[in-house]
Amino acid sequence: MYLGNLITAVSLRKCFYLSAMVLIVSTLMAAIIIVKLSPLESVKCQPHAVTATLEWSTLLNNPTKALITTSENTIKMEKHDKSDRGVQQEIIQDKSSKMARQMRNKVLPLLNSILVVEPNYNVHIFYYAWYRSKEYDGVWRHWNHDYLPYWKKSDKRIYPEGSHLPPADIGANYYPTLGCYSSMNPQIIDLHMRQLKEAGIGAVIVSWTPPTSNENTDSIMPDLLDAAHRYQLKIAPHIEPYEGRNPINLMEHLRYLFSQYGSHPALYRMRRESDGTVLPVVYIYDSYVFPSSAWWELLSEHGNLTLRGTELDAIYIGLLVDAQHKNHIKKSHFDGFYTYFGINGFSYGSSWKNWKDLNKFANQNGLLFIPSLGPGYIDTRIRPWNAENTRHRRHGQYYEFAWRSAVNSGASIISVTSFNEWHEGTQIEPARPASNRDFTYLDYEPEGPEFYLNLTKWWVQQFSDKLNAASSALS
Template sequence: MTHRRTLRWIAPLFALIALVSLAHAPAPARAASDRPIMAFYYPWWEPSDWTYDKMSDLPAPKYSGGDDETLKRHIQQADAAGIDALICTWFGPEEDRLDKRCRRIMDLAQQMGSDIQFAIIPDQSAWAGLKSVDGLARAIGVLQRDFFTKPNYLTFQGKPVVFWFYPPSLGGLDTWKQLRNQADPNHQQYWFGGTDDFSYLDVYDALYYFDITWEKSPGAAMTSYAGRLDRYNKANGQSRPFVATVMPGYNDLKFRGGHARDRQGGDYYRGTWQTAIDRNAQAVVLTSFNEFFEGSHIEPSEQYGDLYLRLTKELSDNFRTQVGNPTPVPQPTPSGCQTFPETGYQVCGRILEYWKQNGGLPVFGYPIGPQQGVTIEGKPFQAQEFERNRLELHPENARPYDVLLGRLGADVLAKQGRDWQQFAKVSGASSGCRYFPETGHSLCEPFLSYWQSHGLTLDNKSGYTADESLALFGLPLSEPQQEVLSDGKTYTVQWFERARFESHPENAPPYNVLLGLLGVEMKK
């Protein structure tokens, strides 16, 4: 008992010293969208929660999860320890407490200039508003509108990430298929599902294990899972990523009479990381940053001081230096090319095919640079810039998603120092218009007709569905507004994620609406 009381005042001092030293330690370059290290984060804590009656350990210091200084400390600790992203537990937009805290920690991280990114895990098992397909679909709509658009929201393979916990709490596979078809029919998000049932890969993009401590050996569960995944990928012609789970230990005996896995002075934690390295994991899930009821925390505590923050720094660095390098970017072949004398550049292969199939010159403009290797969100790709957009090759995706468009509308606004989220929003659409609740903007004539008559060819049928138009232009980021463009003239324009619509009433249809030269503006 004397030893425990001593630790209660010494541990916070050690934690502070460690935080300062970690913050100044050099770290390998991090690319959160390449092989991200993601830690489960719980913002629900209140001062009354902290008791040894329910926990095997307590944080040092104790805190409220809604306190700004606490959130800042957690951001600094996670960032210094080499964590790329915190996965914030969220009970949906109707539960005000966690909704505000997840939003707040993201805003604070951005204000602090932190590299930490964030993802959301809607806990459909814990909140009534998320226990139906319709409720979850509405919640995902809020994520699309308010979270995915934040610059520090985590993406994986170019898509915003959503984590899911314990699928049976919503229903079976068919229920989840219904949710995906309703909330994300074109799979524009990346869903990580917490299950070992491989049939759920019909819905989720990747699987992960939340808890691996039922196995005494730290590598047993992940080695078994990796082998099953290899067999699944080979049998189904897939390349689903191996997501490794790392844990320092576990102890929920006081909370729910469950089980405990001894930390072995850090050796158990080291063993889980070694499996991630040995199996060349494409992503790492850390359970957890601060789950004290289950005793899986790495946050500084009364029992362990800052030991597990320091270990996380060491082991995350090892992971980054020892796991295989990214696959070299394939170089374009000279066959199947078209030269554009207007700019002197060639367009070749799949990019040329895509350019021709999806609108050509009016939609994309002329090429203004060669196809070349670029780094986008930390990953290497082949891409080519055009007057109105950037086309990116993503060979890891099946057609037609093997070519993706840059978000040049949002990028140009950011380059101009304009925050589109500050643009005036509307609560609905007038008659004859279309409303987009995801961003709070409407689409009316003459821009609506242009939007409806253009899109990406996704189903090989004539005409364009709303999803195909959305895939080409993205969501509206503004209402129509007057702006002075590069020619010094004032036009009515409307901004979209991937385009700027410009009204030219002096031209006869269909040239009364033109797309802005965003690719050119990005190069200036």
């Protein structure tokens, strides 16, 4: 009896040590995997930190009305098991076909039933005017984007180099219905503004660089403002990190911007809650690269170079990527913040699960919170080493989850990334099937080229209804 008890005790002790070893090894493996995750670069290819990807299942803890609820887990390939690839590919195709049928049978009739949606000025969308075509401008720009080198020198894999060769070969995973257009073409501008108006978008956040920069997008602003005005839209500048940008020369560039366009009726303005002043809105990309003390000098009423109460006063919106940027935004005296990246799980700011907390933080500190959502993400035609940050569209399912998360966060303004950032595959602009000798582009089939514009329109209506209901409850 005693021997039996001793054996049992020894066995239990062995089991305990074995379990402990398994736990330690598992923890180390997880740490190694996290360390090896490659950070995604910003639009200007500056690396950011990455958080672990949020699985779809974590979103299903709360009831959701999303029309398609297949989780990402159920259709993800197990790439490490080559022997199962054929079977898994069939499963993926079957799931994809099922989702497409659901979209055709359930969602598309709902989208087509909405005839007219009025522009909602609390819905913003990022717009890029940097495309040039050889036919219209005499030179290609951006459609011929370079393959970008991997910043992680430890990776010895060989990736494509050089530039793309439009019009058949472009720096994007999707191909635009309009082909390789020029952003300078007034007909293209007019069509874009009409499409945005019909989708219910109210404010177009235009990527902006000053006339002195190499990537000069200022020259197109007059045409954009005039076209936006024709369609009752508003335009706000999205200040890019152009070469040599700093808070001091930014002040001079803002002076130019407001002197040129400050009186235009299409320039987007908002009422500042603290004093009721109606001011232009300015988004500043990569604002965190400068210390909060530098921004404080411009944005605090007590700063030595303060813009407050001057002709350069505005609603300044900074970029929040990581959790520590909350403190940076607050100390800098920004009026609010946005998250830009439509990549769930890529960063603290872009992760849907954090949006309610970010909205709470904003409310507690008198700030605007503007979550940024997107239909998906894929940039492997310019960053071939960045496949792990791809977010597949799932026939609109990804976009639906993103919209629902933003609407439920309590934010009063929502931004969409993007109308036409083709390089990163975040566009809702119409795309069509296309291929060349070496590559077949992704598309929106079988839902059709206008699908994401229509899906946006549907969600803008849901968001508008919620804002109207909240306003009625307060009155």
